[in-house]
Amino acid sequence: MKYIKFLRFDLRNGLLKKYMSYIGIALFTTIVFLDCQSVCRSFDTGFTLGEYFMYLYGGIKKYVPTPGEPFKVPYLWLLNHLLILYFTLNYTSADLNGFGQQTIYRSGGRVTWWLSKCSWQVIAICMYYFASWAVLVLLAVASRETISLEITQNVHLYLDFGKTLIPFEQIDLSTELLLLPLLFTVSIGLMQLTLSIIIKPAFAYIISATICIMSSHTQSPLLFGNYAMAARCNKVITDGMNATVGEVSMITLSVICVALGAVRFRRYDILSREE
C-alpha cells in the first residue's frame, strides 16, 4: 500500500509538475522532424513516419578508425538519450535532500521508498519517449507525410549503414527498433539513479554520458548503446548486433541496478545538502 502511495506521490511531483521538461522534449523532437524534413526536401522526396523514427534512433554505422575518416558524432541519437537522462537526473536526490526526509521515516521501510523511485524513473523515461513519439506523429500528420512505419529506399539518403541492409519488408520498426532505444535509456537511467546515491548525481550523469558517447564510438557488446542504434542492429543490417542479446543484457543491467541500489540504500546516510 505504501509503495502505491509513494509512487502516486512521485508521479504527481516528478511527472505532472515537470511540464517544462516535456516542452523541452517536444522542442527537441520538432527540431529533429524539421531537420529530417529538410533532408527529405533536398532529395525532393517524401518520408514515412517510420523513417522519421529511424532518423532519430538510427545512430551511426560501426566506426572503424581510418586515416581521413574522422568520427562523426551521432548528435540526434546522443541528444535524445542525454536529454532524457538529464531530465530524470535530479528528482530522486532532490527529494532525498528535502521533502523526502519527511516522507521516508513515515514509510517504515527504505526499500519501499527506493522501489518507488526506481518505478518513477522507468515511468518517467517511458513518458518522455511517448511524448516524443506523439510529437513526431502529430507533425507527420500535420505535414501530410505517409503515416506508416515502413522503411523505404530513402533510408540511404539519411543513414549511412556501410553494410548490406536486410530486405525492407523484413525490417520491423514497430517493435525492437523502437523499443531498444527506450530500453537502453531505461537501463542507463536506472544505473544513473543507483550511482546517484553512491556518488554525486552530476558524476553519475557524466558516467551515463560517457557510456552513450563510447557506445557511439566503439562497437562492443558491453557498451549497450550499440544495441540501441538501428544502423548497428541485426534487424536492419545483415551482420549487426543481436537485438535479443541487447534486450536481455539491458533488462539484466536494470534488475542488477535496482537490486544493488536497494542494498546500498538500506545503509545510506540521509543527510541534508549542507551536511
Add this chain to the structure above:
Amino acid sequence: MAIIFNHVTKKIGKSIVIDDFDIEIPSNQITGFKGINGSGKTMLMRLIAGLIYPTMGTVSIDGKVLGKDITFPPSIGVMLENPAFLNGYTGYENLCLLADIKSEINADRIKEVFNIVGLTENMNKKYRKYSLGMKQRLGIAAAIMEKPDIVLLDEPTNSLDESGVEMVKRIVRAEKERGATVIISCHDGEVLDELADDVICIKSGKITDRYVPNESEV
C-alpha cells in the same frame, strides 16, 4: 519509548561527528541537547530518526536496534533544522501529503495542528510564500500532527519571534503531557533550561556534561 545510545560513533567521510556516545534517554520526559552549531546535535537527531546509522555501536528504541530490528522508529515525529516542504503546494496540502502516508489522521486533526502552531490564517497559502518563521511553524506542525511517541525538534526556536518561542514551549510541554518522549536541540541554553527535564551538553560529538536544570532550586 526509551532511547539507548550504546557506544555510538558516527563518521561522515573522514570526520567523526559523534564520538562514543553512551547514554539512555528515558521515556516521557523532555531531553535537551545543548551545544554550538556543528557540535553534533542534528546528527544525534538523525541517528534517533533512523535517517543515518552508527558507524560503531547501536541505537535502540524500546529495546529494538535501529537498522537491525527496525528501519525507523515506529512512531516518531521529526523536525530537522530548516525543514523542507514542497514549494508548489500550500501548507495544508503539504501536511495532507505527509499524513496520507500513514493514514492515521484526518483533515480535522491537520486543521487542529495549524491552529496549535498559529498558522490557521496561512494554511492555504503556497509554501513558497511562507516567511522563515512560518516555515518553522509548519515543520513543528508536521512533527506533532500524528501524535507520535517520540518527538524530535531540532532548533525549533530558530527564526521565531517571542510569541513563537512561547508557542514552542507550550507545544513541548503539551507533548510531554500527552506522554511523548520529547528531544529538543537548541544552542539557546535558557530555553532548554526552562523546558527540559534533562540536558545533555555536546561538544565535537562528545558528551561534555549532563545535568537536571533548576535542580538546585527545587
